[in-house]
Amino acid sequence: MNPFKKIVQLFGRLKEPFFGFLESVKTAKAGFRNGLEQTELDKKLVFSLAKSRWPNWRQLKYLKKYLSRGERLAVGSCLLVILLSSLFLGFRFYKTHLQIIPVxxxxxxxxxxxxxxxxxxxxxxxxxxxxxxxxxxxSALFKRDAAAKLVNDLASGYEVGPDGKAYVIKIKTNAVWHSGGAVTADDVVFTFQAIKNIDYKSPLYASFTGVEIEKVDEQTVKFVLAEPYAAFLDLLTFGILPAELWSQIEPTAASLAELNLKPVGSxxxxxxxxxxxxxxxxxxxxxxxxxxxxxxxxxxxxxxxxxxxxxxxxxxxxxxxxxxxxxxxxxxxxxxxxxxxxxxxxxxTLPKISAVFFNAKANSALGDKKVRQALAYAIDKNKVIDEVLAGNGRAIDGPILPESFAYNAAVKKYNYDVVTSTSLLMSAGWKIVELKEEDIAKAKEDLTAKDQAVKTQAEANLAAGPGKWLMKNNNYLTIELTTVDNPEYSQAAQLIAAGWQAINVKTKINLVPANQIQSEVIRPRNFSALFYSEIAGADPDPYAFWHSSQIGQAGLNIADYANKEADKLLEEGRLTNDLKLRLEKYKKFQELIVEDEPAIFLYSPNYTYVQSKEIKGFGVTSIILPxxxxxxxxxxxxxxxxxxxx
The missing domain is CATH 3.40.190.10 (Periplasmic binding protein-like II)
Incomplete structure (x- = not known):
């Protein structure tokens, strides 16, 4: 058969099923369209009858009739995951975004x-x-912050003149007195002039010798210094008085005013x-x-x-x-x-320096630098801190503390060293002699001797007592250590004395009541060795404590230390605001004074402040004054x- 005819016959046989398939697809599409139209009609009917488009709990209970067991398990698991995730995210948000605030x-x-x-x-x-x-x-012009740094208080800003002698200070405009009324330049001027007025008898009087004040305008004052002083702003932390109230009180009667107990400040x-x-x-x-x-x-x-x-x-x-x-x-x-x-x-931390100050005028043996250094080596500073302060303090090596910019960490250290101490004393000519009981008995007999030299030696032997002691030129190395009669100072004095006696230095302790230490001991320099503490201040300038001009009853140079080179360094260090230059001067000064050792610098105690944990927000770490x-x-x-x- 002709191949072409075969193809025609095959196509004839396939035509009917093919077009039948197309017709069925057409019919299905029409049915689908009709189904969608019916679905939309059903939705409209349901939505018209329902109050909400969301199923309620009553309707949801029938959901299980339409879901298989596996489908129900899947839906439940998803819901549980959603619930737990929501709880976790909510808790995390609460923890990371919740802030406890003061009320x-x-x-x-x-x-x-x-x-x-x-x-x-x-x-x-x-x-x-x-x-x-x-x-x-x-309020004051300046105050200390939590780290003991000087910050503005009433002052909103200040400028220092090029010669370092003029300080122009702006006063905040929103400060008011407790009684009402603004704080102005008049109040600052009045307060400063009251300090300078001898009739008020203010202890601050001496701090402002050679300083004058001018009112520039209602919110500005100007201080004029006779000579530059790098730490001048540190002095301006005194409170400002309301001029309107205090100007009505006579200066000579100011100490008796009711305002002293019922004050008005800002x-x-x-x-x-x-x-x-x-x-x-x-x-x-x-x-x-x-x-x-x-x-x-x-x-x-x-x-x-x-x-x-x-x-x-x-x-x-x-x-x-x-x-x-x-x-x-x-x-x-x-x-x-x-x-x-x-x-x-x-x-x-507190800039308090506890030291043993020497007075060579009262005890000539202390005029020898080797003796002073030997006494320094004989004290175990760490033991004193541990036993007296319960570890709440730090050992120091000089008059400027580690937190100061001017501190010299490289100064000579007098760490506890009995061997070095003994060697220094031997090189200074001191020898160990032993007094036995028979020597003491003989000394008692010699008290009635007609020979004054014999009688004097007998008195010295009796004062020393039995034991091994240092002697030079028939004189014993004896030191009276004076201090304040309180638990800290007396306990420290006992440890110091024990250290000295261990190197054969006869030591006596003299305890003086706190209210008498200034008038009977420090001002008249009535001591040979004094264990005492000084507040160094915020600025490292130690002029008041170690310059020779501060020797005498009116000064704070307790050891009556005099060194021309040290004086020059102290003078130059306080006259400039250049920190680099000041650092250079004070480093050299520390090297000098630690070598001369007019005092043994022992420790700086911490200030312990106690509060109930009910009180929150305390953040102070360092203080200058309590x-x-x-x-x-x-x-x-x-x-x-x-x-x-x-």
Whole structure:
């Protein structure tokens, strides 16, 4: 058969099924379209009858009738994952975005030892307690921050003249007195002139010799110095008095004014009340928050000072929850605190230098540098710190502390070394002699000798007593160590004396009451060796303590140290604002004084401040004076709230 005909016949047989298939597809498509139209009509009918397009719980219960077991399990698992994920994300958001914030309210009661006398910046510098309250009530041109750095307070800015003798200071325009009225340049001028007025008898008088003040305008003052002084701004931390109130009081009667106990200032807190006992003694002093403070107002409503006669009484009150803090905790009293887990003990660095000062005029043996150095090597500083301060302090090697920019870490160190100490004494001509009991007995007999030399030697032998002692030219190396009669100083003195006696130096301890140490010992230089502490200040300038012009009863150069090269370095160091130059001068000065060793620089104790853990927000790490523990008082808080931060 012809192949072409075969193809025609095959096509004829396939045509009918092919076109039948096409017709069925056409019919299916039409049915699908009709189904979609019907579905849309059904939806419209359902939506018209339903109140919501979302199924309710009543309707959802029929869902299981339309789902297989596997489908139900899958849906349930998905829902569980969604639920757990939502809970996790919600919790994480809460934890990462929730902020605990301070809320105003609450009262803080602090126990302090002492008496309140002058809440007046003209007089408060001689009392830590008065100074504490003055810090809260009054504002100053400058103040200390939490790290003891000098920052603006009432001052909004300042400029120093090119010659370093003029300081122009702008005063903030939003500062107001507790009684109302703006703080102006007139108040600053009045306060400074009151300090300079001898009739007020302010202890600050000597600090501003050769300094004058001028009013530039209502919010600007200008200080003019006779000569440049790099640390001048550090002096301007005294509180400013309201001229309107104090100008009505005669200078000679200022110390008797009622304003000394019921002050008006411009600080974070203002006077509220005071409490006296039946005998008229002041027992509590209460302050309340100043809501009109020009800076951030404090959170705590009231700050009260409860007065005690001793640290032990204050500790007992804290243990009984009668107070929420102690202004200062002596190192030896820490173990008396009962519930220490509920307390914060803040150990604040303080520029306090504890040293043994020598007086060669009272004891000629101390005029020899080798003897002074030998005595320095004989003291175990770390042992003193551990046993007297319970480790709450640091050993020092000179008059400038490590935190100062002028500190010289390379100065000579007098680490505990008995061998070196003994060697220095031997090279200075001292020899060890032994006094036995028979020598003492003979000395008693020789007291009646007609030969004055024999009698004098007998008296020296009896004063030394039995033992091995250092002698030179028939004179024993004997030192009387004088110090303040309190637990810290007396315990330290005993350890110092033990160290000296270990190198055969006869040592006696003389304890003097704290209220007599200045008048009977320091001013008249009535000592051969004095263990005492000095506050160095924020600026490293040690001029007041070591320049020869400060020798004598009116000066603070306790050791009467005189060195012309040291004097020159001190003079040059305080006359320039160039930190690099000052560093150079003070480094050389430290090398000189540590070599001369007119004093043994022992340690710098920390200042321990105690607060209940109820008080939050305390962030102070360093202070210059005890009052500086209130540097961030406007951040302290008792109450807290919660806030979501997006």
């Amino acid at each position: 105003a309210g609450g009262d803080y009661v602090e126990g302090v030892v002492g008496a309140v006398k002058y809440i007046n910046p003209l007089y408060s510098s001689v009392s830590d307690l008065d100074n504490d309250i003055v810090r809260l009530v009054y 600080g974070e807190y203002k006077f509220k009340s005071l409490v006296k006992d039946k005998a008229g003694n002041l027992r509590a002093y209460n302050l309340t928050r100043n809501n009109n403070y020009y800076g951030q107002p404090p959170y705590i409503n009231t700050v009260s000072f409860k007065l005690f006669g001793s640290a032990q009484e204050a500790i007992a009150a804290l243990n009984n929850n009668l107070i929420k803090g102690i202004g200062y905790l002596p190192a030896g009293n820490k173990n008396q605190l009962v519930a220490q887990d509920s307390l914060n003990l803040y150990n604040l 009052k500086d523990r209130f540097a961030d008082v406007n951040q302290w808080h008792i109450n807290t709230g919660k806030k979501i931060v997006w």
